[in-house]
Amino acid sequence: MNHKLEIRNLTKMFSTEEGEMAALEDISIEVTPAEFLCIIGPSGCGKTTLLRMVAGLDHPSSGKIILDGKEVKRPSPDRGMVFQEFSLFPWRTVLKNVEFGLEIKGVGDKARREIAEKYIELVGLQGFENHYPYELSGGMKQRVAIARALATEPAILLMDEPFGSVDAQTRNILQEELLRIWKRTEKTILFVTHSVDEAVYLADRVAVMSSRPGCLVKCLDIDIPRPRKRTSVEVNEFREKLLMLLSLERSKACISV
Amino acid sequence: MKLPTKEKWLWLVPLIAVLLLWEFTAGYVIKNPLMLPRFSAVIFSIYALRNVLIADTLISLLHFGIGLALAFAAAIPLAIGMGWSRNIFKAIDPIIEILRPIPPLAWIPIAMIWFHLTHYAAGFIIFIGAFFPILIDSYTGFRDVPKVLVETGKVLGCISDKKQIKYIAFPYALPSIATGTRVGMGVGWMCVVAAEMFGVSDSGLGYRLFQKFYFLHQMDYVVAYMLVLGLVALCLDRLFRHFVEDKLFKWKKGIVK
Numbered sequence: 001m002n003h004k005l006e007i008r009n010l011t012k013m014f015s016t017e018e019g020e021m022a023a024l025e026d027i028s029i030e031v032t033p034a035e036f037l038c039i040i041g042p043s044g045c046g047k048t049t050l051l052r053m054v055a056g057l058d059h060p061s062s063g064k065i066i067l068d069g070k071e072v073k074r075p076s077p078d079r080g081m082v083f084q085e086f087s088l089f090p091w092r093t094v095l096k097n098v099e100f101g102l103e104i105k106g107v108g109d110k111a112r113r114e115i116a117e118k119y120i121e122l123v124g125l126q127g128f129e130n131h132y133p134y135e136l137s138g139g140m141k142q143r144v145a146i147a148r149a150l151a152t153e154p155a156i157l158l159m160d161e162p163f164g165s166v167d168a169q170t171r172n173i174l175q176e177e178l179l180r181i182w183k184r185t186e187k188t189i190l191f192v193t194h195s196v197d198e199a200v201y202l203a204d205r206v207a208v209m210s211s212r213p214g215c216l217v218k219c220l221d222i223d224i225p226r227p228r229k230r231t232s233v234e235v236n237e238f239r240e241k242l243l244m245l246l247s248l249e250r251s252k253a254c255i256s257v
Numbered sequence: 258m259k260l261p262t263k264e265k266w267l268w269l270v271p272l273i274a275v276l277l278l279w280e281f282t283a284g285y286v287i288k289n290p291l292m293l294p295r296f297s298a299v300i301f302s303i304y305a306l307r308n309v310l311i312a313d314t315l316i317s318l319l320h321f322g323i324g325l326a327l328a329f330a331a332a333i334p335l336a337i338g339m340g341w342s343r344n345i346f347k348a349i350d351p352i353i354e355i356l357r358p359i360p361p362l363a364w365i366p367i368a369m370i371w372f373h374l375t376h377y378a379a380g381f382i383i384f385i386g387a388f389f390p391i392l393i394d395s396y397t398g399f400r401d402v403p404k405v406l407v408e409t410g411k412v413l414g415c416i417s418d419k420k421q422i423k424y425i426a427f428p429y430a431l432p433s434i435a436t437g438t439r440v441g442m443g444v445g446w447m448c449v450v451a452a453e454m455f456g457v458s459d460s461g462l463g464y465r466l467f468q469k470f471y472f473l474h475q476m477d478y479v480v481a482y483m484l485v486l487g488l489v490a491l492c493l494d495r496l497f498r499h500f501v502e503d504k505l506f507k508w509k510k511g512i513v514k
Contacts, residue, residue, distance in 0.1 A: 089409075
């Protein structure tokens with residue numbers, strides 16, 4: 001099977017006062033096209049660092065990241081990213097935010113407006129095109145960030161706890177919306193979270209990480225048909241499995257996969 | 258902004274009260290036009306001096322314009338460098354911090370030797386006065402660009418420093434640049450008067466006020482020119498706010514107001 005994204009023996013060292021420390025150790029994952037992969041782990045396990053390296057914002061100490069057969073060296077619009085913090089450009093309206101990547105690419109006025117409108121509609125924000133970010137709620141801001149990341153038609157969507165700073169109700173709604181968008185666009189999604197509930201509700205597969213050094217403990221296929229019910233027995237079984245794995249991680253050293 | 262008529266004219270009441278108090282105190286308490294000319298006498302002086310006053314104002318504005326334009330042109334590129342690159346900041350900051358505390362008026366001898374009695378001599382003093390506020394506010398703006406906005410830009414295709422500055426740092430820093438410019442304008446205008454007063458010029462509001470009117474102890478004329486100095490600065494500031502701040506920074510509303 002051909003892989004969309006391949007992470008091979010990725011290691012990331014950080015230098016501290018006590019010398020070199022491994023933040024990530026020998027991580028290998030393959031992601032298939034249109035797969036929804038959640039990466040879960042305790043805080044400090046380097047899951048965000050992993051995602052940032054896929055984005056090209058951080059550089060691995062060794063190992064390779066290969067997207068569509070090409071090695072990732074630096075950031076590029078072929079990898080859309082949604083950050084945990086609100087990252088809209090406050091001086092740009094919703095429309096101008098979504099157009100940003102296209103503007104940098106040099107897409108003409110009319111064409112980029114059309115594309116932007118399409119994605120604004122996809123995230124359900126039509127009518128808000130000319131609003132500034134300060135006029136939007138937290139959930140709406142993240143919708144715009146998703147539309148903006150999708151507008152350049154990236155090969156993969158990277159999401160770093162994108163719903164971490166919105167309230168629980170909005171979070172549920174955004175998760176459903178994200179699944180709808182994922183189905184419509186057939187994007188490959190790499191989604192970092194610390195929430196077991198979120199991972200089980202969203203993912204095709206969950207990669208569990210341990211902390212210090214961060215390494216991959218287990219990959220779990222979530223083979224529950226969608227739409228999933230948050231309170232169903234199967235969902236709860238997976239939640240329990242994941243919680244077990246995570247609590248094991250806290251008391252045990254790293255095992256290679 | 259819409260205010261009820263009552264609030265709109267609120268500022269007039271204390272203003273009229275102060276002017277009446279002035280008129281009364283000068284006319285019936287002090288009774289010495291050398292100590293304090295009456296308000297009515299000052300207004301009459303403004304009328305009597307109208308021709309020379311307009312010419313002097315234009316000369317002073319020319320000095321101001323030269324100094325401010327040069328200050329802006331020199332401060333902005335330097336601010337971009339200092340705000341964007343830690344190394345440039347480290348290299349240049351000590352020089353800036355040695356020069357900055359030198360009062361603009363201390364540069365008058367140098368200005369006279371370098372530029373003789375030209376408009377550039379006065380312009381130079383204004384340049385010194387306006388340069389530092391513009392520089393410091395502006396580089397602060399460039400330095401404080403949130404990391405997440407820069408990284409968002411990178412992921413969306415702003416790879417080169419040039420693009421990051423143009424599309425992210427510059428728009429982000431614009432309000433700081435505007436604040437610095439406004440402060441710089443204030444300091445610059447004070448320098449106009451001082452520069453002209455102390456002989457860097459043989460015309461302009463400050464020159465006339467000090468070298469002509471004060472020399473002859475024509476205090477009603479002196480105070481008339483003082484009033485004009487205040488009014489011109491008020492107009493400059495209002496114009497700046499109207500054309501720059503209110504128009505350009507709609508997006509800031511939610512943050513500062």
